[in-house]
Amino acid sequence: MDLQLSEEQELIVGMVRRFVRDEILPLELDLDPDADQLAPADSQRLIAKTKEMGLYGLGIPPEFGGPDVDLVTRTLLAIEMAQHRAGLYAPCYGVFGGAGLAQLFEADDAQKEKYLYPTLRGEMRGFFGLTESSGGSDPARAIQTKAVRDGDDWIINGSKIFISGADRADYGLVFARTDPEKGRNGITCFIVETSWPGFHVRRVVHTLRSAHYATELQFEDLRVPHANVLGEVNKGFAIANDRLSRQRIPYAAGCIGVAVKANELALEYAGQRETFGALLSSRQSIQWMLVDNEIDIKTATWLTLEAAAKADRGEPFRKEAAMAKLVASEAGGRVVDRSMQIFGGYGVTKDFPFERWYREMRIRRIGEGPSEVQRHVIARDLLGASLR
Numbered sequence: 001m002d003l004q005l006s007e008e009q010e011l012i013v014g015m016v017r018r019f020v021r022d023e024i025l026p027l028e029l030d031l032d033p034d035a036d037q038l039a040p041a042d043s044q045r046l047i048a049k050t051k052e053m054g055l056y057g058l059g060i061p062p063e064f065g066g067p068d069v070d071l072v073t074r075t076l077l078a079i080e081m082a083q084h085r086a087g088l089y090a091p092c093y094g095v096f097g098g099a100g101l102a103q104l105f106e107a108d109d110a111q112k113e114k115y116l117y118p119t120l121r122g123e124m125r126g127f128f129g130l131t132e133s134s135g136g137s138d139p140a141r142a143i144q145t146k147a148v149r150d151g152d153d154w155i156i157n158g159s160k161i162f163i164s165g166a167d168r169a170d171y172g173l174v175f176a177r178t179d180p181e182k183g184r185n186g187i188t189c190f191i192v193e194t195s196w197p198g199f200h201v202r203r204v205v206h207t208l209r210s211a212h213y214a215t216e217l218q219f220e221d222l223r224v225p226h227a228n229v230l231g232e233v234n235k236g237f238a239i240a241n242d243r244l245s246r247q248r249i250p251y252a253a254g255c256i257g258v259a260v261k262a263n264e265l266a267l268e269y270a271g272q273r274e275t276f277g278a279l280l281s282s283r284q285s286i287q288w289m290l291v292d293n294e295i296d297i298k299t300a301t302w303l304t305l306e307a308a309a310k311a312d313r314g315e316p317f318r319k320e321a322a323m324a325k326l327v328a329s330e331a332g333g334r335v336v337d338r339s340m341q342i343f344g345g346y347g348v349t350k351d352f353p354f355e356r357w358y359r360e361m362r363i364r365r366i367g368e369g370p371s372e373v374q375r376h377v378i379a380r381d382l383l384g385a386s387l388r
């Protein structure tokens with residue numbers, strides 16, 4: 001097993017590292033500490049640059065117009081892109097382009113024309129609507145939103161909670177129960193437009209996250225054409241699950257990127273700050289914090305790259321993706337916490353990125369499947385699918 005980056009990987013990782021250092025970090029000096037967007041002129045200028053670099057649309061598969069970059073390299077790049085204050089939820093403020101909703105890669109041609117391509121061009125925004133107030137860890141059992149067939153349409157009634165960005169979206173994916181007898185094989189995914197009668201964003205849910213809000217949705221006799229079923233009727237849960245697993249790899253990479261940057265800042269500060277007549281870096285208790293940071297970062301990195309390598313080879317990677325997400329989100333939290341401690345009072349000011357990372361990293365142990373659910377996925381793999 002070769003753990004050395006290839007020449008091409010070194011080159012492209014170096015390009016993105018310099019981009020973050022030269023383009024993103026200077027702009028952040030003048031942005032609000034909670035900002036999740038650049039000024040439009042800066043955004044346009046930097047999008048033009050990432051296009052020139054051939055790296056725009058990194059999350060988009062090559063067959064849909066994205067650059068031909070394997071998942072291991074994309075993971076290395078995602079680690080680089082997160083290394084700034086907004087890096088967890090707005091890596092490089094989106095100037096590398098978004099992938100949109102990965103589930104839409106499963107769409108039929110008409111759906112792709114109407115929703116996927118405009119989203120990839122940045123003209124439309126979507127949301128992902130799975131979680132309900134009855135519980136998000138086990139949506140296969142918890143989903144109560146119902147869709148009932150009515151001629152060429154379906155009528156949806158129910159609600160969703162914690163749905164990111166639905167207040168700013170043009171459409172979204174709504175998972176609803178279409179066969180109450182069949183558990184996970186009775187859920188269908190619908191593409192729903194936010195302007196349709198019966199679709200309501202009921203309220204915005206404020207969380208620890210900066211600027212991005214989650215929302216609560218309500219569907220009242222929401223009429224959806226049958227043509228807007230994504231994939232097959234009663235097969236929606238498989239679509240959600242498959243793509244969620246793949247998304248865990250870049251999710252883990254974002255946590256690692258922030259941890260790398262937090263540790264870099266802590267190392268530099270410990271080498272400059274004197275207390276009781278000596279540098280912090282000369283104290284064993286501080287050294288051990290830095291050592292533990294390094295071990296956390298390396299552990300999370302190798303697990304995440306292994307998951308990406310397995311996915312690239314076409315091997316099953318569900319267990320590895322769960323391990324990567326679990327370890328990277330928990331290790332990332334520890335690294336940010338220790339680095340903040342090394343900075344003392346300055347660590348909790350808004351002059352440094354730690355307080356934002358500290359808040360947002362906490363969500364990472366819950367979003368995209370909490371740590372307990374990842375352990376459940378791993379246990380199921382170890383002990384057999386019969387485990388409930």
Ligand SMILES: Cc1cc2nc3c(=O)[nH]c(=O)nc-3n(C[C@H](O)[C@H](O)[C@H](O)COP(=O)(O)OP(=O)(O)OC[C@H]3O[C@@H](n4cnc5c(N)ncnc54)[C@H](O)[C@@H]3O)c2cc1C
Pocket residue numbers: 128129130131132133134135136137138161162163164165207209214363366367368369370371372373376
């Ligand atoms: C900021 C934010 C944004 C979000 N964005 C979206 C979004 O865009 N779309 C979307 O669909 N969802 C979204 N979510 C929802 C998120 O996926 C859920 O919060 C998450 O899946 C957990 O569901 P829950 O909150 O209902 O917790 P529950 O399912 O009620 O679980 C509560 C706790 O119990 C633990 N637990 C559950 N089952 C077990 C078990 N068997 N053994 C041990 N422990 C267990 C869980 O890990 C959790 O810690 C978002 C959440 C947040 C906070």
